[in-house]
Amino acid sequence: ISFVVSFLEIVPGCVVLESGTGSGSLNTSLARAVAPIGHVYTFDFHEQRAASARDDFEKTGFNNLVTVGVRDIQ
DSSP states (O other): OHHHHHHTTOOTTOEEEEEOOTTSHHHHHHHHHHTTTOEEEEEESOHHHHHHHHHHHHHHTOTTTEEEEEOOOO
């Protein structure tokens, strides 16, 4: 994950679009990288997985930095 953040030059204030939310672990790292004024938008086609990730972001306090959507980005 640190390689991805570094390679893409993600820094505070960046806006990141990510697909395939999954467990949300990448998104958590992305949120830390863009904080405090950036934002991460992530999409997953699986509604329950997205809801679970959304709940996790609320519990960890990243819900103000991460927006989770449900859709097939293809």
